[in-house]
Amino acid sequence: MTRGRPRTPIGTFGDVLLVDLGGRYRASARYRDLDGRLRRVTAVDTSQRRARARLQERLVDRAGYGSGGVLSAASPFGDLCELWLSDLELRDISEGTKQYYRDDLRLHVRPAFDAYMLGEITTGRVEWFLRRRAALSYSRAKHTRTLLNQMFAFALRHDAIARNPVEGRSQLSRPKREIQAMTLEQVQAIRVAAANWRAGAAVSGPKPDGKVRDICEVLLGTSMRPGEVLALRPCDVVETRQGMVIHVRGTVVRRQGMADFRQDQPKTDASNRSIAVPEFAAQVLRRRIGSMGPADQQTTIFHNRNGGVITLHNLRRTFREFLRDANLADSGITPRWYRRTGATVLARGLGIETAAAFLGHTSTAVTEGHYVAPELDVDMSPAGVLERTLRPIDPDDTLLAGSPGDDEVEALDAMDGTDGAGG
Template sequence: MPAGRPVTEVGVAGSIHVSRVRPGAYRARVRVRDLDGVVRQVTATGTTKAAAERALRAKLVHRQTPTTGGTLSRETTLAQLTQEWVSFLRSEGRIEQSTVNEYQRVLDNVILPKLGSLRLRELSTSRLERFLVGLRSVSPSRQRKAKVVLSAALGMAVRHDVLMVNPVQQTSRIQRERSATRSLTTEELREVSKALDRWEATQRPGPQASTDMRDIVDLMLATGARIGEILALRWTEVDLDATPPRLTITGTIKTEPGKGTYRKPSPKTDASLRTLSLPDFGVAVLRRRQQEHSGNPLDAVFPTRNGTWQQVTNVERRWRQIRKDTSVQWVTPHTFRKTVATLIAEAVDAETAAQQLGHTSPDITREFYIAKPAIAADVAHVLAGLKRS
C-alpha cells in the first residue's frame, strides 16, 4: 500500500500557488499547519503574480496564528507579557522575591521604556541586538541584566507556543570585563583595622559608634560567610564550648518592599547550610559579645539598638563610610570572602575553600574568589631536570 502524504510540521507553510482570477488580478494561496495542529489556507491578491506572492508572504509574517489556548498571542505587547511573567514568578514562589523585585526594577527602568509597546511579533533578533548594544555604552552591568530578564520573559512566550524561538538567544554574546581577583595582604588588613579605629573614634551626632562593624568584619574574616549570613546569626547556632568552637549558618537577612527586613530561615543555597570551625580571634569576638550584650527576643548576635535585624544595605553603607579616603577604599565586603578563599586554597585546596564559603561548585570559587599569586610557585629545581646534556 503506497505511503500517504507526509504530515506537515506544526508552524510550517506549504508551497505557494498563484492563479489568475481575471485580467489584472491574481490570487496566491498556501496551506499552513498552525500551532493548534489545524491546517488552514491563507490567501492574498495582487495585480501580478509577483505582487500576489509578495502580499501573501507579508500576510504570513504578520498573521496571528491560532494556538492551543491561553492569553498570550503574537499581538501581545512586551509590557503585557512581562506583567504576566512576573505574576507567574511571584505565585510560583520558586525564585526569591528579592530576585523577582530586581527583575521588575530592570523591566521598569531599562527595558519597558524602550521596548514595552512593541508586540511579540515585532521583537526581532536585530531589534533586540541594537537595544542591547546600546546599553553597553551606558553600563555593561545594565546590559547583562537586561539580556537575562528579556531572555527569561520571552522564554515564557516560547513555552506558550507564541514564538517558535527566543530572539534574545540569537543576539551577540555579552563580553564580561573581568578584573583580576584581589585579596587582602597582611598590610592591607592592618589598614582595615586602622580605618575601623578611626571610624569608631570619630565624634558624630547621636549615639557613639558600637563595635558592631569591627565584629562583623572580624567574623567575615573568621568564617568567609556572607554579610547576610553573619547578620542572621543567632546565639543558638553558636557553640563556643565545642571542640573546636563552631557556628552553623542556617539563614540570611532579606529586605523586601512591603515586607521589611526579616530573617530567611535558609541561606542562599543548600550548600550554604554549613557548620564552620572558628579560629581563636573569632571565638574572642563572640565571647566578648556574649558578656557585653544582653539578650534580645530575636536571639540575634548582631541586633540593632531597637532589637531588630540589621539590614545588609545599612552595613554596606557604613563600610563605605569607613573605607572612604583610605588606602583600602577598593575593599568591599566580598573582598573579605575572597581573602578567606585565597588563604584556604593556598593552605589546603579550592574544594575546601568552596565548602567554607558555601559554594555549590569549586569552579565558582576558583574563577571568582581565589586570587592568583603574583609569582608562580618555585619549581626551578624540577625544571633543572630538563637541562640538555
C-alpha cells in the same frame, strides 16, 4: 476554492448573543475548548449587563481561556510582561531576586521592546539590545539576558512564538579586571581604624560598642555575606572538639518601604551551609554570645539597642568612617570585599572547589535544619588557612601577595556574580 468563516482560535469565543426571557436575560457565546470543539456557554441574570458580565466570568474561568488569542505572535510585548510577572509571583525564589527582576523589566527591558509584537522580536534585535547593555555593565547585561531568556521561554511554552530569540545570540564578553580583594596591609589598616574609631577623649556623645568592628572580624574570618553575619544567632553557633562551627540559616534583607528584617533562609538553597570558624573570629563570637542570656538564643548576635537587627545601611555607613580613618576612603572597598578576600585566600590555599563550598556556591551544602555531627562532616581546613593568613597578630601574607592568574580571576568573578548586587 471557497473561503469559509475563519475558525475561532482555541481559548477564545465568538459573538455574544442576548435573549430576552421575559424579565430575565440569557447571554451565550460559542467557546472553542482545548480539544478544538466549539461549545455554547450560557449565563442568565436580571439585566443584559449582568447576564453579559456573568457570561464573561464563566468564560474566563474556563480551562484554556486565552491560550489561543491573548498571547500569540501578534501579542504586544507588554502582554508577555504582565503574564510573566504574574507567573514570577508563584515561583519559589527570594523576594529580593523577584524585585531585581521587576526593576530590570520596568526600567530597561520593557522600554526597549514595548513597541514590538512578540513575533517581531528577533535574535538580531535582542543582540543589539544586550550589546548596548554590556557597553554599560557586563553584570547588568548578563542579568538582563537571563531575564529575557526566562520571559521568551515562558512565551514558547504558551505557543506564542516558534523559537526563543535569546538562543543563538553571541556570548557576552567578560571584561578583564582585577579581583577585588584587599591586601593584608589594607585589612590591618581597617582593623586599627575600627579599634580607634571615636575612642579619643575629645569625642563627644556615647562611645561606640564595637559591634561594627566585631562584624568586620567575623566577615573576614567566615567569608559570609554581610546580611548572613547580621542574621547570626547563638543557636546557629556550635562548639566542637576541633573548633567553632556556624550554621548559616538566614540573612538580613531590605525591602522597599520596609525596615530591614531577618529572613529565615539565606540567599539561595546552597547558602544553607555549615562552616568552620578561624580562632580570631571565634573569639569575637564567644565574647558576644557570652554577654547574652539563655533566653536570647533566637536573638541576633549583632543587634541594636532595641534588640532588633543592625541594618545593612548602618553597617555600610560606619564602615565608610573606618575607611576614612584608615586613609582608604577612595579605595572603593566595601564590606563585600571581605568575602572576596576570603575567597581569594581559600582559592589559592585549598583550590576553587573548596572556596566555592565555603562561600555557599555548591549544591552539596548542608541544608537548613539538617543536623549532623560537625566534627565529622564539616571541613575544618578553610578555618586553618584563614586563621594563618588573616589573624590580627603575625599574619602570613603569602596567599594575598602577587597578581592573580587568568583562571583565578575568571573563577572568583563567576562565584562573585552569583551573589548579585547585594552580596
